[in-house]
Amino acid sequence: MVQLPEDRVLPTGFVSDELPTQPAAPKDAATVMLLREGAAGPEVFLQRRVKGMAFAGGMTVFPGGGVDQRDADASVAWTGPDADWWADRFGCTPDVARALVCAAVRETFEESGVLLAGPDPTAVVGDTSHYAGARAALVSREMSLAKFLADEGLVLRADLLRPWANWVTPEREPRRYDTRFFxxxxxxxxxxxxxxxxxxxxxxxxxxxxxxxxxxxxxxxxPPTRVTLGELAECGSLPAALAVERTLGKVMPKLVRRNDRWYAVLPGEPGFEEAK
Known part of the structure; x- marks a missing residue:
């Protein structure tokens, strides 16, 4: 019998015991690992999600969320690698790539107050507290990212983002996401x-x-958060992490049930081909 990794045990109740008749279509999503230099080396910003949320309740995660259809708005003022460049990295269409980058910036601002934008292609805003009203309007979907940036005369800084990974929720989970990590x-x-x-x-x-x-x-x-933290730990410094060149492919774990517990198994690991 294949020895399953204990660090891949999923919390009780996280996965339904009932296999869906047909896998749900994964929703495009973006998540951002914010890094800063600390006294003991690079630090990453983490959030513990509220228990009882429909997806990943109680989990410790990076800021992020699903793509809003308005994130694909081509009127967003943009500097840095264009949508075609991001599409090539993430293996998607330019329209989807544009939406993913905009979602990454929007969700990071909504969930942490950090705004990857500036008044021109070479600057980044400082204190963002005076955008609190706009931040609330973005959260409530009363305002789109394109309108917010246009109203404030800001440019999205795509050059401040780096592509890191692409994880897809296992097929047997009812809520599925095709998440690009930045x-x-x-x-x-x-x-x-x-x-x-x-x-x-x-x-x-x-x-x-x-x-x-x-x-x-x-x-x-x-598993995606744990694996990514392990990858970041190997970088050693903020400049080293930002300089990493990564070849991205979709990573979709499979789930194995044993002794009344669910385990996530990654591609290439023992037992993956036999898993459901």
């Missing part, structure tokens, strides 16, 4: 906060400490 350095003069209804707490941590907290049961991590 990396970004924390802009100078800004601060990340916990002013979001989706998180019960937010904090900075070295990837190593976050993994130690997971091993000790002080937090819960889904």
């Amino acid at each position: 990396l970004a350095a924390m802009p100078a003069g800004q601060r990340a906060d916990a002013v979001t209804s989706e998180a019960s707490e937010a904090y900075w941590s070295t990837p190593q400490q976050a993994l130690a907290d997971f091993e000790a049961g002080r937090c819960h991590l889904l």
Whole structure:
């Protein structure tokens, strides 16, 4: 019998025991790992999602969320790699790529107050607290990212983002996401906060400490988050992480049930081909 990894056990109740008759179509989503230099090395911004949420309730995650159809608005003022460049990295159409980059910027601002935009292609905004009203309007979907940036005379800084990974939710889960992971350095003069209804707490941590907290049961991590933290831990410094060139492919774990617990198995690991 294949030995399943104990660090891939999913929380009780996270996966339904009933196999869906047909897998749900995954929704495009974006998540951003914000990094800053700390006294003990690079730190990443993490949030613990509110328990009881429909997806990943109680999990510790990076800021992010699903793509809004308005994120594909071609009128968004943009500087940095264009949609074709991002489409090539993520293996999607330029329209989807544009929406993913815009969703990454929008969700990061909504969930942490960090805004990857500036008044011109070479600058980044400082204190974002005076955009609090617009931030709330973005969260409620009363305002689109394109309108917010246009009203404030801001340019989206796609050059501040780096493509990192592409994870797809396993087929047997009812809510599925095709999530592109981005990396970004924390802009100078800004601060990340916990002013979001989706998180019960937010904090900075070295990837190593976050993994130690997971091993000790002080937090819960889904496989994509855990694997990504391990990858970030290997970088050693913020410049090294930003300089990484990654070849991306879709990673979709499979789930194995054993001894009344669900395990996530990754492509290439023992037992993956036999898993459901």
